Amino acid sequence: MDVSWEEFGWERLGHGVGRCRLPGWDATVGLVAGAGGVLLCDTGSTLREGTEIRDRVRALLGRDVTHVALSHPHFDHVLGTAVFSGAEVYGAAGMADLLRREADGIRASAVRHGVSGQDASAAVDVLVAPDHEVADALTLDLGGGRRVLLANLGPAHSGHDLVAVVPGAPAVVFCGDLVEESGEPQAGPDAVPSRWPGALDRLLALGGEDAVYVPGHGAVVNAAFVREQRDRLAALHGSV
Numbered sequence: 074m075d076v077s078w079e080e081f082g083w084e085r086l087g088h089g090v091g092r093c094r095l096p097g098w099d100a101t102v103g104l105v106a107g108a109g110g111v112l113l114c115d116t117g118s119t120l121r122e123g124t125e126i127r128d129r130v131r132a133l134l135g136r137d138v139t140h141v142a143l144s145h146p147h148f149d150h151v152l153g154t155a156v157f158s159g160a161e162v163y164g165a166a167g168m169a170d171l172l173r174r175e176a177d178g179i180r181a182s183a184v185r186h187g188v189s190g191q192d193a194s195a196a197v198d199v200l201v202a203p204d205h206e207v208a209d210a211l212t213l214d215l216g217g218g219r220r221v222l223l224a225n226l227g228p229a230h231s232g233h234d235l236v237a238v239v240p241g242a243p244a245v246v247f248c249g250d251l252v253e254e255s256g257e258p259q260a261g262p263d264a265v266p267s268r269w270p271g272a273l274d275r276l277l278a279l280g281g282e283d284a285v286y287v288p289g290h291g292a293v294v295n296a297a298f299v300r301e302q303r304d305r306l307a308a309l310h311g312s313v
Contacts, residue, residue, distance in 0.1 A: 081133040084293075089219060090245050092287055093129065095122060097187070099255045099290045100149045102126055103247040105239055107215025110139040113160070114237050114247040115289075116153035118183065119192045120199070123153020140213055142223055143203060144249025144289060145231040146171055147261075148183035152196035163213075164203030165225040165233035172202045207235055224279060226251065228265040229272035230258065230289075238279050246280040247287045252299055254291025258306060266310035273303035 078085035085091045089106040095117055103114030111134060117123045130138055138157045143164045144150055151172070154162060172179070176197050183193040205211075210224040220240065227234030230250045237247040251272055253259065260266045280286060282296045306312075 078133065082129050083133060086245050086285055086287065086293065087239070087241050087243070090239050090241070092247070093126070095126075095149075098149050101247070101287055101289055101291075103237065103287060104130065104133075105215065105219065105221055105237070106134055107217050107219030109216025110213070110219075111136060112140040112142060112213060112215060112221055112237070113138045113157065114142045115144055115150040115249070116141060116157065118149040118152050118188060118196075120153060120156055120196050121192065123156035123196075126153060127156050140215070142221075142235060142237050142247075143168065144236065144247065145227070145234050146175070146179070146263075147231065147250070148179050148186070148188070148193070150249070150289070152179070152183065152188075152193070152200070154201040155196070155199040161205060162201055162203045163205045163207060163211075163223055163235070165227055165235040166206045166208040168233040168235075169202035169204075169206060171233060172200055176200055222279070224275075226272040226275050227268075228263075229269040230260070231263045232265070234272060236276060236279070238284075244280055244284040245287065246276065246284050248276060248289060248299075250289035251276060252286055252288040252294065252302060254288045254294050254298070256290065258302060260310075266306065267313045269310065270303045270307040270312040273299055273306070277303075 083091040105112040222238040
């Protein structure tokens with residue numbers, strides 16, 4: 074299953090685990106394959122991007138995504154979700170209501186960042202809210218011994234931050250935008266900066282020192298990088 078990941082546009086991170094980096098905002102989409110299920114972490118910024126991701130998954134694995142975990146409700150991570158019909162969708166508690174309530178704001182944010190009005194409207198018109206919300210943590214069983222922990226660590230970068238931890242040697246942690254490598258961490262209007270350092274402390278406790286940490290944007294990093302980013306955020310915003 075692993076030998077051809079790069080051939081199909083994926084960066085292999087471990088057995089049955091990988092990610093791709095999308096053009097434009099260098100956003101991460103994570104992929105975890107089990108014997109019976111396939112988890113996708115985030116879905117891209119448009120339906121077109123979601124379709125390209127779906128096709129890459131099919132080309133690599135010969136099957137469809139069964140589970141989607143949305144790391145947070147920003148346009149570049151959620152607007153491709155409708156393409157994955159039939160998949161179970163997970164998000165942090167409260168995210169479903171927010172996506173329904175703030176659809177116009179998500180559309181406006183996408184357009185402001187360069188998505189065409191047509192593409193933004195098409196995606197928002199069929200925007201999929203999570204049908205499973207994670208208040209604390211839950212474990213997905215993808216079959217064949219492949220389990221993935223979903224943990225709600227927000228509010229921090231946003232009001233609804235969900236991470237996915239894939240046990241292994243090493244573990245792989247899909248961080249969403251709690252961690253960013255290709256630029257400084259972005260604190261928008263829905264961020265709670267004073268709680269961000271604590272969220273990163275919990276992230277490090279979940280992943281451990283030897284884990285591979287996959288940022289929402291940029292190259293894969295290690296625990297030392299996450300700790301450094303945590304300390305910079307605490308210096309800037311304090312910590313509670």
